[in-house]
Amino acid sequence: xxxxxxxLVRELPHKHYLxxxxxxxxxxxxxxxxxxRIALLYLASVTVFFFIGGVLxxxxxxxxxxxxxxxxxxxxxxxxxxxxxVAMIFFFLIPSxxxxxxxxxxxxxxxAKDLAFPxxxxxxxxxxxxxxxxxxxxxxTGGLDTGWTFYTPLSSVYSNSAVTxxxxxxxxxxxxxxxxxxxxxxxxxxxRAPGMTWFRMPLFVWxxxxxxLVMILGTPVVxxxxxxxxxxxxxxxxxxxxxxxxxxxxxxxxxxxYSHPAVYIMILPAMGVISExxxxxxxxxxxxxxxxxxSSIAIAVIGFLVWAHHMFVTGESTYAALTFSFxxxxxxIPSAVxxxxxTSTLYKGSISxxxxxxxxxxxxxxxxxxxxxxxxxxxxxxxxxxxxTYFVVAHFHYIMVGGAVMGYxxxxxxxxxxxxGRLYPRSLSRFAAVVLFIGFNLTFFPQFILGYLGMxxxxxxxxxxxxxLNVLSTAGASILAxxxxxxxxxxxxxxxxxxxxxxxxxxxxxLEWKTDSPPLTENFxxxxxxxxxxxxxxxxxxxxxxxxxxxxxxAHGDD
Amino acid sequence: MxxxxxxxxxxxxxxQQKESAALGMWVFLVTxxxxxxxxxxxxxxxxxxxxxxxxxxxxxxxxKLGGFNTVVLIMSSLTMAMAVxxxxxxxxxxxxxxxxxxxxxxxxxxxxxxIEYKQKFDHHLIPGQGFDMRYRSEHPRATDDPKEIxxxxxxxxxxxxxxxxxNAHGQLYFSLYFAMTGLHALHMIVGAGLLVWLIKAxxxxxxxxxxxxxxxxxxxxxxxxxxxxxxxxxxxYLIDRHR
Amino acid sequence: MTEHIVSPKIYLAIFATLMAGTGITVWAAFQxxxxxxxxxxxxxxxxxxxxxxxxxMHARYSPKRTQLVIVCSVFWLxxxxxxxxxxxxxxxxxxRLASAxxxxxx
Numbered sequence: 001x002x003x004x005x006x007x008l009v010r011e012l013p014h015k016h017y018l019x020x021x022x023x024x025x026x027x028x029x030x031x032x033x034x035x036x037r038i039a040l041l042y043l044a045s046v047t048v049f050f051f052i053g054g055v056l057x058x059x060x061x062x063x064x065x066x067x068x069x070x071x072x073x074x075x076x077x078x079x080x081x082x083x084x085x086v087a088m089i090f091f092f093l094i095p096s097x098x099x100x101x102x103x104x105x106x107x108x109x110x111x112a113k114d115l116a117f118p119x120x121x122x123x124x125x126x127x128x129x130x131x132x133x134x135x136x137x138x139x140x141t142g143g144l145d146t147g148w149t150f151y152t153p154l155s156s157v158y159s160n161s162a163v164t165x166x167x168x169x170x171x172x173x174x175x176x177x178x179x180x181x182x183x184x185x186x187x188x189x190x191x192r193a194p195g196m197t198w199f200r201m202p203l204f205v206w207x208x209x210x211x212x213l214v215m216i217l218g219t220p221v222v223x224x225x226x227x228x229x230x231x232x233x234x235x236x237x238x239x240x241x242x243x244x245x246x247x248x249x250x251x252x253x254x255x256x257x258y259s260h261p262a263v264y265i266m267i268l269p270a271m272g273v274i275s276e277x278x279x280x281x282x283x284x285x286x287x288x289x290x291x292x293x294x295s296s297i298a299i300a301v302i303g304f305l306v307w308a309h310h311m312f313v314t315g316e317s318t319y320a321a322l323t324f325s326f327x328x329x330x331x332x333i334p335s336a337v338x339x340x341x342x343t344s345t346l347y348k349g350s351i352s353x354x355x356x357x358x359x360x361x362x363x364x365x366x367x368x369x370x371x372x373x374x375x376x377x378x379x380x381x382x383x384x385x386x387x388x389t390y391f392v393v394a395h396f397h398y399i400m401v402g403g404a405v406m407g408y409x410x411x412x413x414x415x416x417x418x419x420x421g422r423l424y425p426r427s428l429s430r431f432a433a434v435v436l437f438i439g440f441n442l443t444f445f446p447q448f449i450l451g452y453l454g455m456x457x458x459x460x461x462x463x464x465x466x467x468x469l470n471v472l473s474t475a476g477a478s479i480l481a482x483x484x485x486x487x488x489x490x491x492x493x494x495x496x497x498x499x500x501x502x503x504x505x506x507x508x509x510x511l512e513w514k515t516d517s518p519p520l521t522e523n524f525x526x527x528x529x530x531x532x533x534x535x536x537x538x539x540x541x542x543x544x545x546x547x548x549x550x551x552x553x554x555a556h557g558d559d
Numbered sequence: 560m561x562x563x564x565x566x567x568x569x570x571x572x573x574x575q576q577k578e579s580a581a582l583g584m585w586v587f588l589v590t591x592x593x594x595x596x597x598x599x600x601x602x603x604x605x606x607x608x609x610x611x612x613x614x615x616x617x618x619x620x621x622x623k624l625g626g627f628n629t630v631v632l633i634m635s636s637l638t639m640a641m642a643v644x645x646x647x648x649x650x651x652x653x654x655x656x657x658x659x660x661x662x663x664x665x666x667x668x669x670x671x672x673x674i675e676y677k678q679k680f681d682h683h684l685i686p687g688q689g690f691d692m693r694y695r696s697e698h699p700r701a702t703d704d705p706k707e708i709x710x711x712x713x714x715x716x717x718x719x720x721x722x723x724x725x726n727a728h729g730q731l732y733f734s735l736y737f738a739m740t741g742l743h744a745l746h747m748i749v750g751a752g753l754l755v756w757l758i759k760a761x762x763x764x765x766x767x768x769x770x771x772x773x774x775x776x777x778x779x780x781x782x783x784x785x786x787x788x789x790x791x792x793x794x795x796y797l798i799d800r801h802r
Numbered sequence: 803m804t805e806h807i808v809s810p811k812i813y814l815a816i817f818a819t820l821m822a823g824t825g826i827t828v829w830a831a832f833q834x835x836x837x838x839x840x841x842x843x844x845x846x847x848x849x850x851x852x853x854x855x856x857x858x859m860h861a862r863y864s865p866k867r868t869q870l871v872i873v874c875s876v877f878w879l880x881x882x883x884x885x886x887x888x889x890x891x892x893x894x895x896x897x898r899l900a901s902a903x904x905x906x907x908x
Binding site: 112113114115116117118120178182183185186187189190191216217218219220221223224225228231235236237238239244245246247250253254257527 | 568569570571575578579582583586587589590591593594595596597598600601604605608609686687724727728730731734735738
């Protein structure tokens with residue numbers, strides 16, 4: 001080929017978004033409206049919350065080493081799992097992929113200079129930070145012991161912990177999510193480059209479109225719900241307090257109307273990441289593009305019809321429970337469509353075992369387990385038995401950690417060369433991916449068994465016969481921690497010492513790989529015109545793959 | 560994100576910029592629909608359960624003030640629509656006049672709301688320790704018509720005889736009343752702020768047939784707030800007037 | 803996309819209709835239609851809201867995309883209301899949610 005192979009690039013581009021200065025030093029970051037810099041602001045802040053949540057998780061697992069509880073008092077234990085949930089769900093998982101990768105990549109992928117509302121984008125980061133400060137204030141001044149679900153009347157009347165600032169913090173943070181979703185939807189509608197039709201968009205963008213729908217349609221409801229719960233606590237009102245005539249189940253309806261779809265805010269973007277990684281490293285157009293795109297939307301829509309399956313053991317009507325149980329099964333259809341299409345893409349592909357691919361394959365395995373156990377829980381009869389046990393805990397960790405975080409770390413490895421312009425050590429990162437997979441399964445698989453045997457969640461103590469499985473789980477957690485610390489360290493290392501990646505190291509087909517790594521502030525020298533179909537490796541001489549049999553071009557020369 | 564004239568650098572054309580702004584406001588209004596939707600759901604469930612108490616609570620509201628406010632708000636929607644029209648046809652002076660009229664009507668609405676809230680304080684209708692829906696009929700103000708008061712008192716006594724919990728559940732009605740009208744008023748205040756900003760810009764002659772997006776999208780917001788009130792008025796003031 | 807300018811005459815006509823609607827709502831509220839009082843009140847409010855959306859907010863002249871956004875908002879609101887009320891309306895126990903008497907008298 002006449003093109004220069006990407007591996008020969010020796011230096012970072014002369015000018016890019018990281019060294020462009022709009023003002024001096026820190027100000028150029030805190031007042032930036034560049035979507036790529038805002039993405040990095042989010043990356044830093046979600047990492048802080050990931051650490052906080054991670055430390056709390058570690059303490060929970062250490063505590064559960066012995067049946068009587070090894071570390072903290074029962075009251076503190078309640079606070080540990082509550083704060084772990086709040087930090088991880090509202091401040092890490094929900095913003096993680098959308099606010100970091102979505103922000104960074106959507107304009108690049110559709111050939112735009114920025115999101116439609118750059119200032120609102122920055123505003124949403126500040127809102128996130130303010131909301132985060134409220135929650136940290138709550139953590140620091142008495143903690144939070146209501147469970148991340150804030151069920152009333154415990155949260156609104158009886159809890160002696162700092163519920164009010166936490167509720168306000170999550171209320172505020174909701175607007176960050178809403179504005180991000182709004183920005184994405186408008187950007188995808190109006191900012192696409194010439195030739196970038198809806199069905200030429202990368203599936204990552206489709207997934208984020210679906211995610212944004214959930215964000216704008218669900219988040220306002222949890223905002224009003226938590227606002228009412230907060231008012232109830234502050235002014236002793238009775239919206240959800242049965243002692244004053246209110247209905248706690250109404251709180252649960254309103255809360256889960258958002259919080260179930262919120263699971264899709266976490267998993268859909270991860271599915272988008274996987275849909276990018278799989279074809280790139282199978283070197284093959286993705287199988288069933290339209291079905292994967294459509295299934296993202298279908299998940300977003302059906303996801304709004306299933307919320308009351310969290311409430312099967314409340315006083316909910318049996319008929320409603322039956323309906324919600326049936327509707328919950330329906331979500332399995334679009335989810336399965338995705339999994340089958342990914343595996344079909346792998347079939348007869350030219351698979352290269354680069355680090356992002358290992359994370360992606362790990363994602364598929366863990367997501368399948370998490371998804372199928374979700375069907376157990378959707379089953380009305382079975383759910384009565386395993387409701388509020390460790391089975392549920394294991395299930396949603398398989399989806400949220402095994403799925404969403406695996407996708408997040410996989411995406412980090414996939415786009416790290418684009419974000420920083422540098423590569424990370426290949427062998428070490430592949431090793432880390434395997435460690436993460438093993439550590440995760442060892443942590444959470446025993447919890448399925450524990451739950452099925454009847455160990456309830458949120459208890460600080462358990463009968464002695466459950467100890468073996470709990471010790472296994474804690475041991476797995478320490479391996480899991482290693483699986484997170486490894487990438488953190490070598491990725492940080494690579495920012496300075498990594499080899500220069502060049503514009504398209506894998507190579508991949510998206511528009512984001514057609515610009516420099518790291519990209520210019522304006523993303524592209526000239527607005528690109530899209531003339532090719534997505535994930536088409538055959539008709540893209542610019543990728544330097546040659547024609548005929550695809551040859552795996554090693555992205556990393558040395559380790 | 561530098562700016563050349565009225566076009567921000569990250570957009571290709573003015574058309575695209577305008578479309579984005581309008582779509583952005585519509586999408587924002589969707590979130591508002593669901594935000595208020597949660598409140599309306601809470602209202603529906605509680606009204607279904609405590610219809611007597613809700614009826615009694617509703618009857619303590621002043622229908623004249625509520626009706627007057629409805630008229631005021633719909634008028635402000637008309638002036639807002641006219642402000643958009645004036646900008647579209649390039650009558651710069653009219654833009655300012657109609658925007659000021661909208662702001663004026665909005666302020667009247669909020670003023671009436673203040674009077675109503677004050678009445679609730681006077682009548683012991685604030686949820687909490689001193690809440691008592693019977694209070695008003697026992698302590699009529701001098702300006703009230705004694706005949707009306709007598710009828711009302713009788714009705715209230717009858718209601719309370721039927722349902723022992725009416726007074727307690729009336730608190731739920733008033734909690735929702737304050738939450739709903741309070742959030743609505745908060746939206747009005749935000750809208751008033753936006754109007755002040757628009758009025759300043761209109762004095763500078765910024766709005767022309769080519770560039771009037773701010774007027775248009777603030778208009779969308781203002782009309783939405785009007786729509787919320789269109790539902791709040793019958794749901795809060797007119798529950799139980801027919802008995 | 804050429805902008806559609808709605809004439810002030812239409813605005814005035816809509817305004818008059820909204821005023822009439824308000825009058826009818828108040829009048830209807832004082833008549834006893836039994837169960838239908840709430841239906842009538844909500845129907846009139848919905849007609850008024852629709853007029854505001856279609857004409858004051860120009861939805862009638864807006865691109866299809868905007869109209870879709872509006873339909874979506876109503877659709878999702880309907881999901882939330884109908885599925886939640888489906889629960890409340892099919893519960894075995896009737897009427898009230900809980901008694902406040904004990905708590906308040908105490």
